[in-house]
Amino acid sequence: MKKLLLIAALAVFTLPARAADPLPRATPESVGLSPERVARIGTVVDTEVREGRMPGAVIAIARRGKLAFYEAYGFQDGGRTRPMAREAIFPIASMTKVLTGATLMSVLEEGRLSLWDPVSRFFPALADMRVAVDGNPNTTMPAARPIRVIDLARHTSGIVYGNRGNTPAHQLWQQTLGGYARMKGDDFIAAMAKLPLLHQPGTYWEYGLSIDVLGLLIEERTDKSLGEAMAERILRPLGMQDTGFVVPESQRGRYATPLPKDPVTGQPQDVRVGLVTPGFEGGGGQAVSTAADYIRFAQMLLNGGTLEGKRVLSRKSVEEMTRDHLSPDIANNVTVTEPQLTNFGFGVTVAVRREGGSDVLGSPGMFSWNGAYGTSMWVDPKEDLAVVFMASTPGLIRQHYRRVVNALVYGAISD
Template sequence: MRAPLPPAELADLGLSPERMRHLVGVLQADVERGRLPGAVVVLARHGRIALMEGIGRLDPARDAPMARDAVFRIYSMTKPIVSVAVMMLIEQGRLKLADPVHLHLREYANQQLAVQTPTGVALRPVQRPATVQDLLRHTAGLTYEFLGDSAVQQMYRKEDMGTRSRSNAEFSHALAALPLMFEPGREWAYSRATDVLGRLVEVITGQPLGEHLRQAILAPLGMTDTAFVVPEADHARIAEPFAHDPDGGIPLRLIDPRETPALQSGGGGLMSTAADYARFLQFMLNKGTLGGVRLLGPRTVDFMTADHLGTIPGNDPALLPPGHGFGLGFAVRTAAGVAPMPGSVGTYHWSGIGGTSFFVDPAEQLFGIFLAQAPNQREHYRALFRTLAYAALVD
């Protein structure tokens, strides 16, 4: 397979070979005891690959080993890529961060807020409209239907906002017809906001989201295996979860990468590989450039990976841990301590509900990627991988 970045000796990158073997060994032990189906892990520092290894099986139903070029459903790791596409349009002057969403998507004019009263849910006009910045930082008042059981989340479920059978335009109109759960700008709440950004990209560019991402980002960065559907020739490379979750609980039905969806979900629809996503993260770590191609200015990357919440509170410590804020598409570390996992101030990260995660530490010139299809174990491996990666950093 094509190497995502040049390799290097571990000692030259300040990483302990013994501790790196321990990282792989811990994950391999989980494979052997049946908790992890398989994974691809990547660690890179100073622009060079320190570790890129497949562990376990590609598909628990088959005996094929996990390949480094396995294709994963990356779900919400789609969001940073779409956020970059939006910021590229902002750099081009085609929209502004402070623009009200309804300036470009008219269906979001006159949105209403759902307010719980003693007699039930009442609707009232929002005090200010949501902006493009609100969508990027998840302060637009939207939600996800699977994160709770509020009146608005019940409306999302009744409207089947998770279906992939609507086009991006149809999705946007259906969502805009529902009330907001929060006043825009008042609370950080993880949501379908990046799906709205995907539709915004289509309206601004006149292209389907997938085609625009391919032309503007994926092809220039050499991300040849990243798309909303996996072509038939690559179906044998798709990583699969356990048929029955080893920890029990309610199984998450993963999307089928072989099907062409009507919805090109900017919030969670892409499939990708370790090599492709490593190129994207190195592009971010390089502050907007890779291989002689510049897609963003360095100040824009700094702006995206700064905290944009300030005193705006978050409502989910599992998704936005203590010691973190949120930028434009990424969670951002704001304190050296406090958080339940290691990292430098300025480290940014995100993950996907299917079991994938990444982090980027500009202070250490380090990034890590963990790709697995283990939905119910995602929080465990997100923290474990980060902890083991920093333990291997010795210089």
């Protein structure tokens, strides 16, 4: 497995500077948004900042390929001493997953893998996995079939996050891999191979370390670190100059930090992802980015794989990535992780809205995923809409903001 290439990760930050706006500008009314209703976003965020529930935020809204809204509010630091800049760098946690999914589809386009390949083809140690019976790691049975690449991509592998459940199996995963970000990739796979899966592969949506395995699989297929492969295939073609796995020393003044204490629980909180070199570049949650970079990525997906005349992914790859891959025989547990995403299935690293009602506004076919530190994104092809919300709010209050921002954006549509 390719060792970490830190130079590649740092190189992402050294691309030539571009204009301040990440996409061509348009007035809200020219793309079917009410200026008065869009202004509500700032009013709400300013109130949250003033009342001490968040440091600040950056929001980007694109519609019909134009940037209709791109503003910064509040403070960049939890100490509330520096005004928020639109160029602030945020730890995006699980929004890294969507970047990894796009990189995977790029590798697939070259015939280097199939979504239905057994993962043991690339990591023999993950063959012959066993499954905990009723969450008990001391009583196991053989996996009924191999874990496949699609299982990693849609979270149906049986692989878990140890801190997201209270079964004895979860506890064992946490004891073994709770500090996985400090491990080397080879050691991560070797340790995982000894653990029992929580569910039979392909039977249950369970949030976990699947996308980190997917990132290592990309390394194995490309013979490059994940950061280098991602930069070469996605980030550089899109001009995402501030996205990577390590923030250079010269740019750390742009890093957005949370309030010192969670505004709901009063517990201390701190986030240092991107400021400490990880043991391996985790495709599941270790990247940093900006609103400007991520709205360009979201717009590329909305465009079916192109941006500014440059093709990054094929249209069919984007279609496959953003369609629902959860068949009726797979238990859908998405709302345990994202309570507001009712009536959503899951594609390749993104949740996908189904027909019918939901806890959030939107259209069938919209796709989304969020970050545990307060960031969120969604794309609604029917409305020709892409939204990126960047905030450093790692507590559960982040789920409140996802609902609020969703309502404010859709409430501004006037056509």
